[in-house]
Amino acid sequence: MTASARPSVPRVVICGLGFITSIGNEQSTVAQNLRALRHGFAPIEFIPGCDLPIKIAGTIKDFDTRSPHFADWSWPAARYPFGREVLRSIPPHGLHAFCALDQAIGDARLAPADLKAEDTGLFTASAGSPFLQRHFLNGMHESQGGRLQPLGIVSTIAGTLNFNLAAHHGIRGGVCGFVSACASTAHALGYAHDEIRLGRHQRILVVGAEDLSAESTYSFHGMRVLSRNPDPATASRPFDRARDGFVGTGGACALVIEDAASAQARGAPIYAELIGWGQASDGHHMAVSDPAGQGLARAMRRALAASRLDPADVDYVNAHATSTPAGDRSEALALHAVFTAAGAHPAISSTKALTGHALSMAGAMEAGFCALALREGFIPGQAHLTDPDPVCDDLNLPRQTLDRAPEVVLSNSSGFGGSNVVLALRRWSGSPHGN
Amino acid sequence: MNESPRNPEDSLRGFPPATVAACLAFRAQGDPAALDTAITGIIQHLLPKRPDQPVASFPGTALLVEDLGLDSFSMVEMTFIFEDVFGAPLAQEELVKVRTLDDLRALIQRSIPSGK
Numbered sequence: 218m219t220a221s222a223r224p225s226v227p228r229v230v231i232c233g234l235g236f237i238t239s240i241g242n243e244q245s246t247v248a249q250n251l252r253a254l255r256h257g258f259a260p261i262e263f264i265p266g267c268d269l270p271i272k273i274a275g276t277i278k279d280f281d282t283r284s285p286h287f288a289d290w291s292w293p294a295a296r297y298p299f300g301r302e303v304l305r306s307i308p309p310h311g312l313h314a315f316c317a318l319d320q321a322i323g324d325a326r327l328a329p330a331d332l333k334a335e336d337t338g339l340f341t342a343s344a345g346s347p348f349l350q351r352h353f354l355n356g357m358h359e360s361q362g363g364r365l366q367p368l369g370i371v372s373t374i375a376g377t378l379n380f381n382l383a384a385h386h387g388i389r390g391g392v393c394g395f396v397s398a399c400a401s402t403a404h405a406l407g408y409a410h411d412e413i414r415l416g417r418h419q420r421i422l423v424v425g426a427e428d429l430s431a432e433s434t435y436s437f438h439g440m441r442v443l444s445r446n447p448d449p450a451t452a453s454r455p456f457d458r459a460r461d462g463f464v465g466t467g468g469a470c471a472l473v474i475e476d477a478a479s480a481q482a483r484g485a486p487i488y489a490e491l492i493g494w495g496q497a498s499d500g501h502h503m504a505v506s507d508p509a510g511q512g513l514a515r516a517m518r519r520a521l522a523a524s525r526l527d528p529a530d531v532d533y534v535n536a537h538a539t540s541t542p543a544g545d546r547s548e549a550l551a552l553h554a555v556f557t558a559a560g561a562h563p564a565i566s567s568t569k570a571l572t573g574h575a576l577s578m579a580g581a582m583e584a585g586f587c588a589l590a591l592r593e594g595f596i597p598g599q600a601h602l603t604d605p606d607p608v609c610d611d612l613n614l615p616r617q618t619l620d621r622a623p624e625v626v627l628s629n630s631s632g633f634g635g636s637n638v639v640l641a642l643r644r645w646s647g648s649p650h651g652n
Numbered sequence: 653m654n655e656s657p658r659n660p661e662d663s664l665r666g667f668p669p670a671t672v673a674a675c676l677a678f679r680a681q682g683d684p685a686a687l688d689t690a691i692t693g694i695i696q697h698l699l700p701k702r703p704d705q706p707v708a709s710f711p712g713t714a715l716l717v718e719d720l721g722l723d724s725f726s727m728v729e730m731t732f733i734f735e736d737v738f739g740a741p742l743a744q745e746e747l748v749k750v751r752t753l754d755d756l757r758a759l760i761q762r763s764i765p766s767g768k
Contacts, residue, residue: 288667289665289666300701301697301699305725364732367728367729
C-alpha cells in the first residue's frame with residue numbers, strides 16, 4: 218500500500234469533561250480552584266464517635282452518601298434527577314460517576330443515539346464499594362444466609378461502574394474495567410487512545426470514581442500511608458520535606474475520548490490531544506515504589522517515544538506524587554533521570570496537594586486537570602510546598618500557578634505492584650488527522 | 653437459616669409516608685383496606701421505572717412483569733418487605749406461580765398469620 222493510499226490515522230482528543238471532586242462539582246469551579254490553588258479538604262469522621270488519628274479528607278460537597286441506604290442520600294437532585302431505577306444498583310461513588318458522566322456527555326454534545334452507536338465504548342475503574350459490601354455481607358451473616366440483597370453484587374464489586382453506566386446509556390461498543398490500583402484510569406485512558414487510533418472505536422467514555430469511606434480510605438492507615446496532619450492547609454504537601462502521607466478523597470471524573478474528526482464535526486469543545494502514552498512496571502514490591510523510580514522513568518520515556526517527543530518538549534508534568542515520603546522521593550528521582558539528566562526543566566506539580574489522592578480515579582481526574590490547563594492556558598503550581606525535599610533540587614516546582622499556556626504535558630500515575638502509566642497531552646490545534 | 657423479620661420501619665425506609673402508614677395500620681388493626689393500599693404502595697415504590705398510572709388503579713388481572721414492569725430483583729426485594737411488614741413468609745414454590753396482582757394479593761392473604 219502506498220503512503221497516499223494508506224488510511225490516515227485519527228488524532229485522539231479529549232472533548233468532554235465531568236467532575237465531582239473535592240475541589241469542585243463543575244468544570245468552571247475546578248478550573249478556578251486549580252488556578253487559585255484552593256484545596257478541597259475538610260474535617261471528616263471516618264468512624265463516627267471514634268477519635269481516629271486521621272482527621273481530614275478531600276470531601277465532596279453538596280452530596281451526602283454516608284448511609285448504605287440510597288433513600289437517605291442527598292445530592293443536587295434537580296440537576297441530576299436519578300430515580301430508583303439507577304439508585305438501586307449503585308454504590309455511593311456510582312452516584313458521583315453518573316453525575317460526572319452526565320456532565321461530560323453534555324459537554325461533548327453527545328446525543329443518546331451517539332452513546333448507543335456500536336463504536337462508542339466505556340472504560341471505567343473503581344475499587345468497588347467495600348462500604349456497601351460490608352453492609353450487605355453483615356446482613357447476610359446476621360440472617361444466617363437468609364437475607365441476600367438481590368443487587369448486592371452488582372452494586373459493590375469492582376466493575377460496578379461498567380455494569381451500571383453501560384446499561385443506563387445503552388453502550389454497545391467495548392466495555393471494560395481496569396484494575397491497576399492508582400494507575401487504573403490512566404491505563405483506561407491509554408487503552409482508549411489505542412482503540413481509537415486503531416480505528417476500533419470512534420469514542421470511548423472513560424470514568425473513574427471512588428467511595429470516600431472508612432472502608433475505602435481509612436483502611437490505608439493500616440499501611441501507615443495517610444497523613445496524620447489535621448491541618449487542611451498543610452496535610453497534603455507533595456515534595457515537601459515535612460510530608461507525612463496522603464490525604465484521601467473520592468468522587469468521580471469522566472472524560473470523553475474521541476476521534477478528532479468526529480468531535481470536530483459535532484462541534485464539541487476540544488480540550489487537548491491525547492498524543493500517546495507509556496507504561497512500565499517496577500518489578501520491585503507489591504506496595505512500595507522502586508526507590509530509584511526506574512519503572513516510572515521507563516514509563517515516561519516510553520510515553521515520550523510513542524508521542525515523538527524529546528524531554529525538552531515537555532512544558533509541564535502533573536506528578537503522581539501523593540505526599541508520601543517514599544513515593545515522592547521515587548518520583549523525584551524518576552523525573553531527574555528523564556528530564557534533569559537531559560537538561561530539561563519542565564514545570565512540575567502534584568495537584569494532589571489540592572484534591573487529595575483519589576486512588577483509581579486519580580489518573581482520569583489529573584488528565585482532566587491537564588486538559589483544562591492546556592485549553593485555558595495555565596500551569597497549576599505546587600501548592601503547600603514550603604521546604605522542598607533536597608531530592609527535588611533542580612526540579613522546577615513553581616509555588617504559584619503560572620499564567621503560561623503549556624504546549625505539551627505529561628500526567629504520571631503509579632499504582633500498587635509498581636504499575637506506572639504516563640499520558641502525553643498536547644494543546645489542540647491543527648487537522649483531525651495525523652500520521 | 654434465620655429469616656426472622658426486621659423492624660418494618662427499617663424495611664420501609666424511603667417509602668412514601670402513605671404506604672408506611674397503611675402498613676402500620678394493617679399491622680395494628682388488621683384493616684383489609686389498609687392491606688391493599690400497603691401492597692400496591694410497596695409494589696409501586698419497588699418498580700424500577702415509574703408507571704404511567706398508580707399501581708392501585710391497575711385491574712387485578714394486570715401482570716406483574718409484563719404490565720407493571722416488575723423485574724426479578726424487585727420481586728426478591730418485595731418478598732423480603734412483605735415478610736418483614738406482614739410477618740408473612742412467602743414460600744418460594746408459591747411465589748413462582750404468581751403472575752398477576754390478584755395472585756399476589758391472594759398469596760399474601762393466605763400467608764399472613766391468623767389473628768392479623
